[in-house]
Amino acid sequence: MRVIIVGGVAGGASCAARLRRLDERAEILMVERGPYVSYANCGLPYHVGDVIERETSLLVANETVFREHFAVDCRTRCEAIGISPKDKTVELRDLTTAEVTTEPYDKLVLSPGATSVRPPLPGIDLPGIFQVRTVPDARAIREWIERGTSFLAGMERYSGFQTVRPPMHAVVVGGGFIGLEMAENLVRRGFEVTVVEMLDQVLAPLDQEYGRIVKDFLEHHGVHVALGDGVDRFESSEDGSLEVWTRSGASYPADLVILALGVRPDTTLAEMAGLEIGERGGIRVDEHMRTSDPDIFAVGDVVEVKDFVTGQWSLIALAGPANRQARIAADVIAGCDSTFRGTQGTSIVELFGAAVAWTGASEKTLEALGDTDVEKIYIYPNSHAGYYPGARPIAMKVIFRRSDGRLLGAQAVGEDGVDKRIDQIALAIQLGATVYELEQVELCYSPPFGSAKDPINFAGMVASGVLRGDMPLRHWDAIEDGFLLDVREKAELAVEHVPGAVNIPLGELRSRLDELPRDREILVICRSGQRAYTATRCLLQNGFDAKVVSGGMLSHAILSGT
Numbered sequence: 001m002r003v004i005i006v007g008g009v010a011g012g013a014s015c016a017a018r019l020r021r022l023d024e025r026a027e028i029l030m031v032e033r034g035p036y037v038s039y040a041n042c043g044l045p046y047h048v049g050d051v052i053e054r055e056t057s058l059l060v061a062n063e064t065v066f067r068e069h070f071a072v073d074c075r076t077r078c079e080a081i082g083i084s085p086k087d088k089t090v091e092l093r094d095l096t097t098a099e100v101t102t103e104p105y106d107k108l109v110l111s112p113g114a115t116s117v118r119p120p121l122p123g124i125d126l127p128g129i130f131q132v133r134t135v136p137d138a139r140a141i142r143e144w145i146e147r148g149t150s151f152l153a154g155m156e157r158y159s160g161f162q163t164v165r166p167p168m169h170a171v172v173v174g175g176g177f178i179g180l181e182m183a184e185n186l187v188r189r190g191f192e193v194t195v196v197e198m199l200d201q202v203l204a205p206l207d208q209e210y211g212r213i214v215k216d217f218l219e220h221h222g223v224h225v226a227l228g229d230g231v232d233r234f235e236s237s238e239d240g241s242l243e244v245w246t247r248s249g250a251s252y253p254a255d256l257v258i259l260a261l262g263v264r265p266d267t268t269l270a271e272m273a274g275l276e277i278g279e280r281g282g283i284r285v286d287e288h289m290r291t292s293d294p295d296i297f298a299v300g301d302v303v304e305v306k307d308f309v310t311g312q313w314s315l316i317a318l319a320g321p322a323n324r325q326a327r328i329a330a331d332v333i334a335g336c337d338s339t340f341r342g343t344q345g346t347s348i349v350e351l352f353g354a355a356v357a358w359t360g361a362s363e364k365t366l367e368a369l370g371d372t373d374v375e376k377i378y379i380y381p382n383s384h385a386g387y388y389p390g391a392r393p394i395a396m397k398v399i400f401r402r403s404d405g406r407l408l409g410a411q412a413v414g415e416d417g418v419d420k421r422i423d424q425i426a427l428a429i430q431l432g433a434t435v436y437e438l439e440q441v442e443l444c445y446s447p448p449f450g451s452a453k454d455p456i457n458f459a460g461m462v463a464s465g466v467l468r469g470d471m472p473l474r475h476w477d478a479i480e481d482g483f484l485l486d487v488r489e490k491a492e493l494a495v496e497h498v499p500g501a502v503n504i505p506l507g508e509l510r511s512r513l514d515e516l517p518r519d520r521e522i523l524v525i526c527r528s529g530q531r532a533y534t535a536t537r538c539l540l541q542n543g544f545d546a547k548v549v550s551g552g553m554l555s556h557a558i559l560s561g562t
């Protein structure tokens with residue numbers, strides 16, 4: 001069997017290695033148009049930021065490894081330029097010699113990835129404007145930082161004692177995860193960074209209030225974030241620096257511009273071959289990663305996948321799904337009956353020592369789909385036992401089915417322990433678990449790592465309490481008609497309070513019940529919801545109609561942006 005694989009990075013390289021492990025006799029040809037195979041594009045922003053100092057650290061495996069360890073005919077600078085499904089051939093162009101050859105296949109795997117969105121804006125091709133997709137892209141940015149603008153070039157040549165260095169400015173266009181990773185790494189390199197984002201939030205998969213936390217955090221670390229504004233044009237100044245003009249008429253000086261406007265599936269070859277393209281613009285594949293042609297498979301950023309939670313077709317450009325899909329395609333080619341279960345977009349971004357992570361569906365996605373069988377909780381548990389040094393709060397939102405408690409999604413931000421909590425919920429979602437199961441799950445614990453009641457258990461307990469009716473809940477957007485009772489201590493009110501709320505600290509509540517109305521719904525507020533829960537339980541058992549205001553003042557701050 002002769003298998004040709006187009007694309008030699010995440011999906012292509014994984015597919016080649018897996019196929020060889022399953023089939024010692026298959027003849028495997030992997031072609032990659034770039035100079036490297038199997039490199040870590042996820043590490044590129046950190047190479048620009050000098051966290052990963054050496055470029056070679058990004059090169060996970062090379063052509064020799066593929067040839068010697070996997071007996072794969074691995075060709076770099078070799079581009080697939082056409083496919084004939086009828087003849088089962090691929091046309092290849094050697095980019096060094098320009099020679100074109102035709103290679104036959106029994107099975108073909110397409111893993112060409114995605115192309116960066118690059119709108120035809122005036123000035124977009126000016127020197128100093130870069131995208132970040134490949135090792136040469138990162139190298140070019142590093143070289144530009146070191147000697148790109150005339151000012152920086154002057155610095156390079158200058159041999160005297162320099163004490164004053166004017167700030168360097170960078171504009172990152174796009175507030176997705178690659179844009180924000182680049183922003184952080186350019187701050188590391190000494191730039192004053194502006195992120196320009198057309199949407200009204202950064203990190204579009206997050207719900208708005210979580211996007212707001214991230215924006216505030218970026219601004220706290222000196223990154224200027226301009227939301228709801230698209231780039232109109234780029235202009236160059238006489239000194240070689242750039243000016244980025246937005247549609248609102250704002251302009252930002254820039255020694256460097258990074259384009260991170262998102263990606264589109266690279267379906268050029270697939271379209272030429274007449275393969276079915278789906279509604280989101282990716283190659284349509286079945287659960288075996290087979291395209292509309294039974295002998296052609298496609299994996300990675302180029303395909304549309306079923307969202308595991310919503311069942312909708314979606315485009316998820318992430319390395320994990322690309323690797324798993326590649327393995328499945330190899331399995332199926334080798335005769336195993338593997339299937340891809342869909343993806344839920346589990347992601348994480350590191351920003352200035354904090355982590356932002358999410359999995360599954362967001363509330364806004366479910367809302368847009370008209371799904372009303374949805375409940376959510378906001379909690380702020382410590383990353384590990386509060387009495388052990390270094391505990392940091394985690395802001396967590398967990399979304400679940402109101403009817404049966406099935407987990408649908410989660411988002412979290414914090415400086416410690418975010419990754420493992422979102423990973424645990426991701427796994428729970430994959431296993432079809434409910435919030436009742438989170439309540440019961442047994443997790444490892446000692447004070448430096450967690451709590452006897454881990455944030456995951458805590459999320460399960462709160463959400464289950466809501467569904468069982470033990471903890472009736474009101475969200476901040478639905479408090480108008482209630483009697484607001486704030487059970488925090490007086491000193492806490494000085495920091496922030498809700499106008500019109502009556503304050504009875506939790507410790508005084510039982511002796512002051514006669515001050516509360518019996519004919520109105522009492523909505524109980526505290527800092528995070530914990531004391532409000534205790535107060536609500538007390539009130540309910542004393543015959544009051546009481547509810548916890550979800551997430552207390554911490555959620556109020558996030559939701560109102562104060």
Ligand SMILES: Cc1cc2nc3c(=O)[nH]c(=O)nc-3n(C[C@H](O)[C@H](O)[C@H](O)COP(=O)(O)OP(=O)(O)OC[C@H]3O[C@@H](n4cnc5c(N)ncnc54)[C@H](O)[C@@H]3O)c2cc1C
Pocket residue numbers: 006007008009010011012031032033034041042043044045078079080081111112113114132133134178266269299300301302316317318319320322
């Ligand atoms: C800067 C950056 C940071 C990222 N960080 C993360 C992260 O932290 N976590 C995460 O999950 N994902 C991350 N990703 C996304 C992740 O890298 C991709 O989802 C993944 O690489 C997709 O794998 P793929 O095989 O589909 O495409 P790619 O890995 O992009 O490989 C496609 C390859 O195909 C080659 N090719 C295309 N057309 C042809 C042709 N006609 N002939 C020959 N070769 C061709 C291309 O040159 C390319 O090298 C990041 C991506 C970038 C760019």
